[in-house]
Amino acid sequence: MLPNTVRFKQVDVFTSVPFKGNPLAVVFDADTLDADQMQAIAHWTNLSETTFLLKPTDPAADYRVRIFTTHGELPFAGHPTLGTAHALLESGYHPKQAGKLLQQCGVGLIELQALTESGSTHKVHSGWAFAAPPARITPLPQDQYAALATALRSDAIDFGAAPCAVDNGAPWLVVRINSARDCLALEPDAVALADIVHSVDTHGLAVYGPHDTDGPATFEVRCLMAGGRFGVGEDPVTGSANAALAGLLSAQQLRPGSHYTARQGTVLGRAGDVSVHYDDAAGKTWIGGPSVTVVDGTFRLP
Template sequence: MPAHTVRFKQIDVFTSVPFKGNPLAVVFDADALDTEQMQTIAHWTNLSETTFLLKPGDPAADYRVRIFTTRGELPFAGHPTLGTAHALLESGYRPKQAGKLVQQCGVGLVELEALPEADGAWAFAAPPARVTPLAEDRYAALSTALRSDAIDFSATPCAVDNGAPWLVVRVDSARACLALEPDAAALADIVHSVNTHGLAVYGPHDANGPATFEVRCLMAGGRFGVGEDPVTGSANAALAGLLSAQQLRPGARYSVRQGTALGRAGQVRVHYDEARPEGDPLRARGKTWIGGPSVTIVDGTFRLP
């Protein structure tokens, strides 16, 4: 019996330079696969996420995607959203509306739009999030877990869940962010106590620095595994929303550098919508957009059992 094959791409997200972003596996034409098969494939690719492209069930959507880590399925994740869109467009797909896409996934419909830059970058609209402040009696434990006295508690640390839950913590500088050497066991205790899988730590760069903020995403078990994530769309969406809620926005647009501690060079672009353009019913007032470029590393077919 001949082997069954489907189209496959491996994308590096939040970078235009190969091997400097966050890799993603994308499996096309996945409607015939069941959940167990998808999980098996995601476990085999051994990447932080693998996505599966399916026909949409909602007439407003361009496509449907299921997102898997090596351990389980996620209702939403940021770099898989951008990487999947890149793979789909590169394969020749034409959006229903030029310059825009609508992705159907576990959190519902997620809008994407082409950024005006010439590098083919796209951005997604951050999904709604639940925000839960960290209790003050956990502040000392957080400092212990990060082995740092540079946490800026004037910006309350908060658990932010937009489908991928992160505890967002501000430190007083990008330098302090890069210097963190957390206690893994203590970190796991903190994030599990607030039902997240990791910490998204950020610190501001100097005015002439390479970006507005430095971000590190420190994972502590659960579906995200352990270690540090190179570049993280969901965490940057969580951060952008929290900056807005805490009235700490650095402006209508800002940039993030992530992955530095891992030898990567992830670049994330964030902008806030203040008004809905005339004649654009999909874009709601006050959207937060998280974007960046993507580049294809592997392009071919995937053999299925």
């Protein structure tokens, strides 16, 4: 490599088709970079997240990662976790334990395992899944229900499943809508929505609705960001929000089974493919999906 450069990949996460998932910038060999430099790089890439790979300080971990949005650092995020694992393995790294990784990040150690699917004669690697970190769940006060409906400009909210703030390192307000069709039709009031999500110390709203039984997935998911570290606008595909949703479904006894799928990014022209598996015996919930590398090269530092 040229002097003052580091390895770099740009990965599309929750898809096997370039440009259909959520992009992530991955900067390798970042141990010499300080937080200000990392933030400057993340601001420049202008992606929802940029990750920086470092040597772990915990001997059990395979690697350490720091995750930055254009506005600040996150202790955890889902699509950066999966995309970083994909980039690291593709670069030639050999895990300490085959088919598994242990990521060190701001919330501690995150387990990952390889996803496989059956081929004609053998199983093939089809992506990675992370074990959802513990989350704190706080119901939205009922006196804010009317304001939420106004902010979403919708009368299709299913208040039978109480909207809740779920914080697993990336805080989301999770709201159930009557159907996937109603979810896709939402055209929220961004200013009013920001007031709602900030009132419960979250940075965005994860709204979901069930598909018909013959639909493309179990749920349609949309993540509407309202400032703070997440920025503004709609996120294409979101691992932390899907982890929050999976945990809330379990807490509210609304799980559709031991496994389900979610589609996200539809209104943005994406095709996010998220899988969720509950391993009750181990007490873990796995959030996974495929990733594909789009850009592979070097990053020039100042």
